[in-house]
Amino acid sequence: MAISFKLSDLLRFLQEMGIPYDVAGDAVETDREITGFSSIYDTRPNTLSWMKSQSLDWSVIRASVIICSANAELPTNTNMIFIAVEHPRNAFALALRAYYPKRTYAGIAETAIIGENCVIGKHVYIGHHAVLGNNVKIGGHTLIHSGVTIHDHVTIGCHCIIHSGVVIGTEGFGYERDPQGIAFKMPHIGGVIIEDGVEIGSNSCVARGVLSDTIIRRNSKIGNLTHISHNVCVGENAMITHLAHIGGKLIIGDDCWIAPGSVYKQGLTIGKGSVTGLGAVVIRDVPPFDTVAGVPAKSLKQQSGSKEG
Structure with missing residues (x-):
């Protein structure tokens, strides 16, 4: 070039x-x-x-x-x-x-599979062997790279990038036991909503909601090999790096930074503008603009303040 x-x-x-x-x-x-x-x-x-x-x-x-x-x-x-x-x-x-010269992507590859009642915007690229389920909506100028799987009732906004191997809208790990004690999968009947400007790295997984939708808000970026569980809501401009595991029903505020290998317990609220350190295991809510690290994760700002006092 x-x-x-x-x-x-x-x-x-x-x-x-x-x-x-x-x-x-x-x-x-x-x-x-x-x-x-x-x-x-x-x-x-x-x-x-x-x-x-x-x-x-x-x-x-x-x-x-x-x-x-x-x-x-x-x-x-x-x-x-x-x-x-x-x-x-x-x-x-x-x-x-x-x-730097940009590669131009255009059209739908002949090996891609598109389900029924899908709505695909203008200038969308769908790569080889990508699979879209039924009732999928994709906004204009979005890139769906090769080998992506998008299940039914997923909505993806404009100017998004979904890299190879990503799975969006699969069921999460949600089991109950019947009267005989045998585990069964609780049906996940929610969907996934991905807003404009989101990028999802290769081989990541975004599970659909159980009853309500899993939501990733605009301009958030998700690294490779990351798992977003059911009913998670990721705020705007969040940066979730590689190999993160985000537990179910988690709320991540706007402008958060999540370092590689971080693990979050389900049901937490991660405050706006907070930072999670490398390999942290987060089992408690994180206040806005705090910095946490360690196993289990603790506030570095609070520890620093107590030493100074």
Whole structure:
């Protein structure tokens, strides 16, 4: 994929995005051409890279332009150009999104299976061997990648991305026992509602509700191999990373961050803007804007406050 843009284009882009910057270097040439992107640990000539403030062996760095933090220790007598910003990774990610060629997805693959009474919006992509049940609704500009299974009565909004291997609308683990003590599956007759802008990573599972719907609100992102149980409600802009297990009837507030390997007991309320640490086992409600970690999970903010007192 051919990539070519000038330093002047990049600086104009940062300005349009509202990102303040300073440019440094022995020879700042605004017409310098950038032809790709590379990691600071494996740079290539004529590319754009990024760094924080770590120490580097500059003799092996080949990038042409580097986005860096304001306090980075920069070399002298170099042909490299440095763009200092407050959040270099974010600025680099925005540039990568803007200038890296995007693959175009369109249409419904001939091997996809579409059930009855489905409503599919404009410019939707459905990949090979994807299976849609009956009465599924998919909003415009949504991507359903290969091997996805979407059960009956699932609604997916616009501009969503559902990656390969995802299963949406399956029954959860909900059993009762009959008078003879034999376990039977309690019928799950609810659905799943996924709002606009949601992305769900590969091989994740979203179970349908037992009576009411499982809901994932707009712009939330779910990592690979994550399980969302029945009747869960995920708020807006939540970030649920890989291998998380979200117990049934859980309420997750807006703007939460859930680290990899986290496990949540059913029926909890996870407050808005809270952070859950790596591998935490959460068995109690989490207050808004708190940070919890450990097994069982405890508030790091409350522990810090008690030590200071």
